[in-house]
Amino acid sequence: MAGGLTLKFHDREFKRHLSRATATGLKRAAVHLHSKCRQAVSKPNTGTRVLGGRDARGKFLPGHTVYDNPSQPGESPHLRTGFGRSQIVWEYNGNDKDPAVRVGATLAGIYMIYLELGTRNVEARPWLMLTLMQQTPTLGVLATGGGR
Amino acid sequence: MADATTVSELLHALWAADATLNGLLPAERVFTGWAPPGTMPYAVLSQPAGTPAGQGHRNRWSNEQWRVQVWSAGYNAGLAIRQAVEDCLANADASLTTGGVVRIRFEGSFNLPEEDPTATIWQFVTQFSVVVERPRAL
Numbered sequence: 001m002a003g004g005l006t007l008k009f010h011d012r013e014f015k016r017h018l019s020r021a022t023a024t025g026l027k028r029a030a031v032h033l034h035s036k037c038r039q040a041v042s043k044p045n046t047g048t049r050v051l052g053g054r055d056a057r058g059k060f061l062p063g064h065t066v067y068d069n070p071s072q073p074g075e076s077p078h079l080r081t082g083f084g085r086s087q088i089v090w091e092y093n094g095n096d097k098d099p100a101v102r103v104g105a106t107l108a109g110i111y112m113i114y115l116e117l118g119t120r121n122v123e124a125r126p127w128l129m130l131t132l133m134q135q136t137p138t139l140g141v142l143a144t145g146g147g148r
Numbered sequence: 149m150a151d152a153t154t155v156s157e158l159l160h161a162l163w164a165a166d167a168t169l170n171g172l173l174p175a176e177r178v179f180t181g182w183a184p185p186g187t188m189p190y191a192v193l194s195q196p197a198g199t200p201a202g203q204g205h206r207n208r209w210s211n212e213q214w215r216v217q218v219w220s221a222g223y224n225a226g227l228a229i230r231q232a233v234e235d236c237l238a239n240a241d242a243s244l245t246t247g248g249v250v251r252i253r254f255e256g257s258f259n260l261p262e263e264d265p266t267a268t269i270w271q272f273v274t275q276f277s278v279v280v281e282r283p284r285a286l
Binding site: 073116120121124126130132133134 | 182194211
């Protein structure tokens, strides 16, 4: 046919671009959830230092710290030393063809998972699932490339 | 289905109605919210999170996350209960006596040892997404 139009579809390049875009979106969503989780466990319970005073012979007694703002069951855990918060991490599987991300706690911070779930002796202090549900709409927007 | 007006009552009723699951762990030993340490095995149903209810022309709906936690002194026994929980509740559709419709979907499961390293107690966790659709109040 004279004067026809030829369309060439670069499917390989398109797929590669799509994979990269998906991976980028997922990473943005993971970073967002990660920072929101860290925010959720940042309510301070850093304690008040109480001096020990002196004994009958005038010798100084050791002081102690009173942690007077602990989290209640159902609330996110409050921050004391910041170690648990520092153990909240995110990671990417490094595979642009089948991208996946996850947010959670490291093995050293496994007690954050126990706080999330609760144990036989301690009621749950959810910080991960609660934040995930609160952030679901935003995560959807970020993962699909919106909100730029 | 027995009279159930809430999701937790419905989960209890589904548990009690399943012969396999009820045989492994009787429904009387399934608690809602939290339970102080008791005779094992026992299970706790909890709802760690839920989205605010949406509203349509006729219905209101909410998406709730429900968690079933089973504590067991033996790994294999606990694993069998977890499997039975999945078989019983995953993809279960039911209705509430108040007119609502409940759709339960399996999200994931895992297990971890209890925090006391001297004990041989395991915690088996199964996560469900529960969509509850209720008739809109006039």
